[in-house]
Amino acid sequence: MTTTLPPVKAFSTRSRLARLIPSSRYTSVLVTLVLLVAMFAVGASRYRGFASGQVVMNLFIDNAFLIVLAVGMTFVILTGGIDLSVGAVVALSTMITATLLRDGWNPLAVIVVVLLATSTLGLLVGLVIHYFDIQPFIATLAAMFLARGLCYVISLDSISITDPFFVGLAQTRIPLADRLSITPTVIIAVAVVVIAFIVLHFTRTGRTVYAIGDGGASAHLMGLPVVRTKVLVYVISGFCSGVAGILFSLYTLSGYSLTAVGMELEAIAAVVIGGTLLTGGYGFVLGSLLGVLVLGSIQTIISFDGTLSSWWTKIVIGGLLLLFIILQRILTARRH
């Protein structure tokens, strides 16, 4: 993150001002980090057993799929788009995985099929958005209906996964230290974050993503591959949804049509809390990771407390969203 500003932004007045107050680029990410630490401090002071390494590890284990989903969503939101289909695509992935495994397919072939299917769906959405000039909101909404519908077509019932490779993978614990372990899914999630970080900050594609979010016309005039990148972010989001779907089916060891309802909202909330502007062009994938961890901490605190009902989760997430949106508003107002 110590790299210089993406070159495409160097000429805008916004970034010239941003250089005068260099910290402001990271302010909202820092606020998220402070919030996360504060939540842990509160949790540790109030509940016994909260301040343990395994609680932190469980945050990653329980939210591995959401991390991957938020990474894909970050790409889309950075270009100023939105993808409402991710929750339904996760459900579709779990259904494809569970059905094919039940039919005796090779687990690796199943994974390839799922990733191909979700990436293709993302590609179609991206092409429709570009060639028919349909708003991302509407196109991904239709994709959401389609993916949910395909789930129902596959099966209305929940299908459990008994494949030895998947069950084995789901039960594997990788010991890190004394009484500290993670699952393979965490490694996949972290790998996705690292790859996304490298792509966004050190490649031409990543810089194009930021440039599109700052204004598609100027990026186009600069000769950047706007169309290709604009379609590509939906493929990335579809691919990430597929990965998240596989992680989710490892987490629940089943496939179910009605799973992951509203997960797209959690992913969007994580990205926003992580400091990415919903108008695009500004944000970090590491912020989205922090956003997911904040959402996970809320759930952990509520389950540790025991007296709070689960619906408080939604209200607290809503409140946090409000807080961060107002914060973004103040920060962008200062930058203009």
Place this chain on the structure above:
Amino acid sequence: MSGAQVGGRQGLASRALHSRLFWPIVTLLALFALNVIVSPSFLAIRVHDGHLFGSLIDILRNGAPTLLVALGMTVVIATRGIDLSVGAVVAIAGALACTIIADSPDPGSVATVVTAVAVALGFSLLLGAWNGLLVAALGIQPIIATLILMTAGRGIAMLITEGQIITVSSPAYKVIGGGYWLGLPASIIIAGGMFIVAALLTRRTALGLLIESVGINPAASRLAGVRSRSITWTVYVFSGLCAGVAGLMISSNVTAADANNAGLWIEMDAILAVVIGGTSLMGGRYSLTGTLVGAFIIQTLTTTVYTVGIAPEITLVFKALVVIAVCLLQSPAMRERMRRRARATTPATAKAVAS
């Protein structure tokens, strides 16, 4: 309002073809035709105990909540906004009304029901005002501002019902969603009444024009003396009210408030109804009649699935494909292509195509 009403002149067909209502109406008629082919009694309306019954009446009645929500959504979208929180407001309004009625000593009395309805609608107005505050006063993007209530709203509804499904047995409350007035289902009369009031208010006064001007350019309309902030605020309050009434209707129809599932995805149906009806998501141009047609298309689709005997599990795929088809047909790129083709052909062939 549609080009089809203009009679007699040459170019009528091409004008009808270019009307924003052309494709929606064609879709609706095609759906009706499909239904009639499969079940010839589809269009029949019979009178039973002084009440009207029939597939068409069912479509109208079941489509009433979607129509109401879409009505509020239309004016919000006309100001270049969007209201994602309507589903949550539907759940909250139903939860509030049912909880008040269930907790009262006399659930059946009209006074209790009136109080419950008034409180629920009052709170819906407040939620609409909250969205309006975020959008108009704080200047937050509508999609994000209403996302907050969309996320938190179902939590609030669960807080009201304490996580339970509240069932009520109140004949007076049942009337709103499941009763009859003057031979027609009450929900049709309520939705129709609100539609007419909204249409008169926006199309017979300057309000509609002002809403469109805010949608086209908020800054310019403010400089021209339009109170764009108050107008933006008002449309969100109206949307909240519409969602509240729809919430009462839905909970009254099933005599229960389900904080989790009441109005689930109704915002999607409403937005689709608005888009299918030809209102531009870019704001500045809206058609309430289009929304009416759009809402009925969505409801007819759902009914068609049952009459045609399509397995319920592929309902959503079917719905998605129709929605995608209509959206593609209405997309700017496709309209441009059609216009080019229409210019190339003579009016005579255009007429032949249309008939």
